[in-house]
Amino acid sequence: MDEARAERDPLPEQDGVSEASAEAMIAELVEAEREAEAEEQAVDEAEAAIEREEPADDESVTAEEPNNESVAGTAGEEPNADEASETLREPSRRLAVLGSPIDHSRSPNLHRAAYDALGLDWSYEAVQISEDGLAAYIEGLGPEWRGLSLTMPLKKTVLPLLDEVDRVAEQTGAANTVLLEDDAVRGFNTDVAGIVRALRAAGLGEVRFAHILGGGATAASALVAAAELGAEQVDIHVRDLERSVWLEPLAHQLGLRVRIRPFAQADRALDVPQLVISTLPGGAVTEAVYTDSTRRRALLLDVAYEPWPTPLARQWLAVDGRVVSGLAMLVHQALLQVRIFVAGDPLQPLPDEEGVLEAMLAAVGLDADGSLLEL
Structure with missing residues (x-):
């Protein structure tokens, strides 16, 4: 009976506001809070999406600098092979x-x-x-x-x-x-080493006796190369005997028997050299004259290469002799x-x-x- 009366009679008012009105106001506040939370979440999600699309560091891309695509190409593409190799190059x-x-x-x-x-x-x-x-x-x-x-x-x-x-x-x-x-x-x-490697590449075998034409700085290198190739004796033919005597101590240091002679005596020995190295400038004409037999049997390395063939190389080529250009040594x-x-x-x-x-x-x-x- 009390429950029936409660349903028929209105709720009592408290401080001028009925209990029903208070509950309605509370419901509206709860709904407003839910809507605010939903709106705030939507804003956060939108901002997160924008951050995913932009570079991680906003200062890394400016109006004057290329963006990521201009540097590395379209997303997902491999860098250009030429660009990749360029990054591996040493500084100039x-x-x-x-x-x-x-x-x-x-x-x-x-x-x-x-x-x-x-x-x-x-x-x-x-x-x-x-x-x-x-x-x-x-x-x-x-x-x-x-x-x-x-x-x-x-x-x-x-x-x-x-x-x-x-x-x-x-x-x-x-x-x-x-x-x-x-x-x-x-x-x-x-x-x-350039002389030795060039002669080895040309198929030179054993060298016991060699001739060197000229007495300058390259003649010293030719003398050491002859020793490395196994020579025991070297004749050096020059224009000025006195200016070339400095080569004798080097020859003795290398364990070589050496004779320094004028150009005119280049082919006066009974022994035929296996190797003739000319260290004379390109185009130089000397009194050194070799017989056809010597030119056919001895390999000529002429360190000059301009103009080519040199007068000496031309003599060798005339009898089908073996000639190595100075370009090979170079x-x-x-x-x-x-x-x-x-x-x-x-x-x-x-x-x-x-x-x-x-x-x-x-x-x-x-x-x-x-x-x-x-x-």
């Missing part, structure tokens, strides 16, 4: 060959081919420098310079300017390679220079050295054995 370094005259030099062709094959963005140029200007030139080189190749007449002139030299440069009294590294100026001689000594410039060590082989050598030979038109492809 500068190198040069110095000498006087220098216009004929093929060293820029050789070195550029080598650095291209190695993927190095290095420059190599030819610079006309006299003996008097060498010290000032080296002193003025900046930190971007890695090294120098030297030709005549600088191979002896450079020695007082070097902080250290390798054994072969000390032995021959001539350096044809300068490495600039850690504030040091280091000198090397790669001519000796290639092989340059390969060792590249080792020095890249690794700081002439004994450290290059990555894919066979491919680098092939590129260098092709750059000057030589076959693997040193033969000129156009002949």
